Amino acid sequence: MTLTGNQLPPPRRLRPWSGLERRLRDVGISGRTLVIAAPAIWLTVFFLVPLFVVFGISLATKQFGRPPYSPLLTTEGGTVQLTLHLSNYLKLFTDPLYVAAYLSSIRIALIATIITLFIGYPMAYAIARAPDKWRNILLMLVILPFWTSFLLRVYALSGFMRGNGVINQILAVFGIEPLVMMQTDFAVYVGIVYTYLPFMILPLYTTLVKLDTSLLEASADLGSRPWQTFLSVTLPLSLPGIIAGSMLVFIPAIGEFVIPSLLGGPETLMIGRVLWDEFFGATNWPRAAAVAVAMLVVVVIPILLLQKAQDAVVEKGK
Amino acid sequence: MRRGWFLPIAATLGFAFLYLPIISLVVFSFNESKLVTVWSGFSTKWYGELFADEQMLGAAWLSLRIAFFSASFALVLGTLCAVALVRFKRFRGRTVLAGTVSAPLVMPDVITGLALLLLFVGMESTLGWPAGRGIVTIIIAHTTFCMAYITVVVQSRLSDLDLSLEEAAMDLGATPFRVFFDITLPIIAPALVSGWLLGFTLSLDDLVIASFVSGPGSSTLPMVIFSKIKLGVSPDVNALATIIIGVVALGVVAATIIGLRGSSKVKRA
Numbered sequence: 001m002t003l004t005g006n007q008l009p010p011p012r013r014l015r016p017w018s019g020l021e022r023r024l025r026d027v028g029i030s031g032r033t034l035v036i037a038a039p040a041i042w043l044t045v046f047f048l049v050p051l052f053v054v055f056g057i058s059l060a061t062k063q064f065g066r067p068p069y070s071p072l073l074t075t076e077g078g079t080v081q082l083t084l085h086l087s088n089y090l091k092l093f094t095d096p097l098y099v100a101a102y103l104s105s106i107r108i109a110l111i112a113t114i115i116t117l118f119i120g121y122p123m124a125y126a127i128a129r130a131p132d133k134w135r136n137i138l139l140m141l142v143i144l145p146f147w148t149s150f151l152l153r154v155y156a157l158s159g160f161m162r163g164n165g166v167i168n169q170i171l172a173v174f175g176i177e178p179l180v181m182m183q184t185d186f187a188v189y190v191g192i193v194y195t196y197l198p199f200m201i202l203p204l205y206t207t208l209v210k211l212d213t214s215l216l217e218a219s220a221d222l223g224s225r226p227w228q229t230f231l232s233v234t235l236p237l238s239l240p241g242i243i244a245g246s247m248l249v250f251i252p253a254i255g256e257f258v259i260p261s262l263l264g265g266p267e268t269l270m271i272g273r274v275l276w277d278e279f280f281g282a283t284n285w286p287r288a289a290a291v292a293v294a295m296l297v298v299v300v301i302p303i304l305l306l307q308k309a310q311d312a313v314v315e316k317g318k
Numbered sequence: 319m320r321r322g323w324f325l326p327i328a329a330t331l332g333f334a335f336l337y338l339p340i341i342s343l344v345v346f347s348f349n350e351s352k353l354v355t356v357w358s359g360f361s362t363k364w365y366g367e368l369f370a371d372e373q374m375l376g377a378a379w380l381s382l383r384i385a386f387f388s389a390s391f392a393l394v395l396g397t398l399c400a401v402a403l404v405r406f407k408r409f410r411g412r413t414v415l416a417g418t419v420s421a422p423l424v425m426p427d428v429i430t431g432l433a434l435l436l437l438f439v440g441m442e443s444t445l446g447w448p449a450g451r452g453i454v455t456i457i458i459a460h461t462t463f464c465m466a467y468i469t470v471v472v473q474s475r476l477s478d479l480d481l482s483l484e485e486a487a488m489d490l491g492a493t494p495f496r497v498f499f500d501i502t503l504p505i506i507a508p509a510l511v512s513g514w515l516l517g518f519t520l521s522l523d524d525l526v527i528a529s530f531v532s533g534p535g536s537s538t539l540p541m542v543i544f545s546k547i548k549l550g551v552s553p554d555v556n557a558l559a560t561i562i563i564g565v566v567a568l569g570v571v572a573a574t575i576i577g578l579r580g581s582s583k584v585k586r587a
Contacts, residue, residue, distance in 0.1 A: 036409060039399035039465070043418045046462045050433035057436050067439045119335070122328035129325065138329070140574045145336055147516075147566045149523045151540050152559040155547050156343035159556075164356065166342050197336060226322070248424065255426020257526055262547065272428045279432060279530070289436065292429045303424055307417060 051296070058289035059084040069286045088290035098274065098291070102298065105271040108185065109253035112192035116249050117242065119193060120200035124241075125234075127201070128208035139205070146198040154262050157194055161187055161263075183265035191259040192249070200245040203313050207241030208234075240312035247306035251299050271295055340563060347556035364557040371554065374542055381522055381539035384453060388460035389517035393510060395461065396468030396517075403469070404476040422466040431530030434459045438531060451533035459531045460524060464517035471516060475509035476502075512573065519566065 060069040060083075074081045092098045127138045145153060160166050161181040168178040181187050211234065219229040235242075257272040264270070271291065279288040347365075351358035368374060399419050403412070422430060438448055438455050448454055479502070487497045503510075525540035532538065546552050 032406060032409075035398050036402040036406065036411075036415070039395045039402065039419065039469075040411065040415055042395055042462070042465070043399075043415070046434065046437070046458060047418055047422060050430075050437040053436045053440055054429070054433045067443060119328075119332055122325055123332040126325035126329035136574060136577075138333075140570060141333060141336070144567060144570050145340065147519055147570055148340070148563050149519075149540070149559070151523065151525055151543055152343070152555075152562065153340065155543075155555060155559065156339040158547070159343055159346065160339040166338075169356075194335065194339070197332070251424040252426055255428050257428055258544075272426060275428045275432065276526075285436070288432055292432050295426060295429060299424075299426065303421065306424060307420065310420075 054289045054292050057286055058088055058293050059086070060286040060289075061085045061087060062284045062286055067285070068283055085286070088287050089294075091287065092290055092294055097269075098271075098294075101269045101271045101274045102294065104269045105254050106298065108188055108268075108270060109192070109250050109256075112189050112196075112253055113246050113250040115189060116193045116197055116200045117246055120197055120245060121204060121242075123197075124201045124204035125208055127205055128211070135209075142198050142201050142205075150195055151258060153195055154191055154258055157191055158182060158187075158263055161190065182263065183268075185264065185268055187263035188260050188268055188270075191263040192253050192256065195259065196249040196253065199248040203244040203248065203310070204238060204241040206313055207238045211237055240309045243309035244306060244313050247302050247309065251302050251306065254299055255295055343556055344560045344563060347553065347560040349553065349556075352553060364553040365561075368554040368557045373537075374539070374554070374558070377537050377539045377542040380453065380536060384456050384460060384528075384538065385518045385521035387457045388464050388521040389514045391457070391461040392464035392468050392517045393514045396465040396513060397472050397506075397510065399465065399469045400472035400476055404473055419466055419469045422463040423470070425463075427524070427526035428530075430463060431459070431527040434462070434527070435530040451531055452536040455531045455533070456528050456536065456538065459527050460517075460521040463524075463527070464520055467516050467520060468513035471513040472506060472509050475506045479505055508577070515569065515573075 056072060057069055060072055062068060063070050070083065070085070072083060074083065123142070127135060127142070130138055158165075162168075163178060163180070163182065165182075167181070171178060181190075215233050215237075216229055219233050220226075224232065255272040255275075256270060257276050260268045260270040260273050261276075264273075272295075275288050275291045275295070278284050278291060346357070348360050348362065349357055350361040350363070399415070402409075403416055403419075406412070434455070435451075438451060441447060442449065483505070484497050484501050487501050488494070492500065523540060524538075525544050528538045529541055532541070543555055543558070546555055
């Protein structure tokens, strides 16, 4: 007897977790639910809820005691009273310190991101175009600093840029006056570029390495100059990588604390540092919470942009 | 395609920028003088000083324990999350889960730290747990952000995975449970190892979040280093950095070699 196509049993629908599912269903939960629920519950309790708590505390006021803020709900003679203070937010908009800190954070993060892009793009492109045996080694060299301590890299940079540091010693050999680099905004830019460069290079590399070289050849054959090909073919095709890399630098840079406090000067105003001082220095927890909420509002659009771009990078990578 | 001179030069300068500060840090850790930038002869005395520093050693031990537990918990949660996102295409709240798990990747540390601290304080006053802050609260905080990184690493490996292997095992009658442990897990093992290591180093490195959620008497290594370099240069920090960089470099180089061998094996097969 021969089997023909329509005599074959219909293909079983594959559901990888059905067995575990059956076992756990006896106890009342499906395996699928368990796999989803464990991380979902953890993230809800320790990531989403805390963000709401921050919002709640930002509507309290500082008071002495433990915890050092006023309760939102008070019961007095059988009535529950909800007290919301908007003073922290009013202060954010009226005190020039906060407004200036937000603006200067955005400016510093933006400029640093652009510099990182201009340094990172050629590097990513060079790695993507490197011969196969070199490519993995170069990639490893990009990733290596990412694995070493962030704090220690900032420290290394400070040793490089300080008054009697390596750069100024090299300049001295050529008889050039020492430059004041530390405790300036310049040092903060260098710090951000230095520490976040791998974040820029990796997504750029992912999009550039998948770039169809025949498109470039076609463009060249049709008489485009290399820079025209770059502008009209390479650049648009690597746009998801540009956006993803830029957001990966821009978002954490806005809230950066370590770099401005170790490399920047006293007048380097960044919002992460303001929040830190508000919390640890002034122990004004509600004010710090309001600063955090406002910072969240600033980064939420870049975060959404990043997620869109990352999906595109992953799609391109396939 | 024409190979220009621009890309190689740009890449060389870029790598020089990335590596020169680290190299100078390592070189000056062997410097005789306390001035970390003026060379005055070879010496290993800062290493001796480092290993005599009780505070530094205590903090290092605390940080290593925190990193071990955070990376391990995050590995379990992150792998589950990756499986949920890659294998279950449709479930309620999938977009929320996908968005929430990647948000800690870019969330500024000061926000994460403050948010978790306020949560812990609120929980303590309403639920009575956690009583005080210290190693437990730091592990919870680190697990949360390490989990995000591990999910990304495992997710990319899982979505590259050839489904036909799992399907073949299922057809041969393996239960999904067995399929996961006998087929899926061995294949994604390299991603699990690198995910765990990534979590470990990230936890070991975190200053900001730990500063918020730690209590008195639980200063982690980055907190001790930060207060030291805030006061000025200290050559024993150079010595410590050299040890950490050495260990990391060995690990990454070894992993790359193993990875290259693995991929060439796959190509040959």
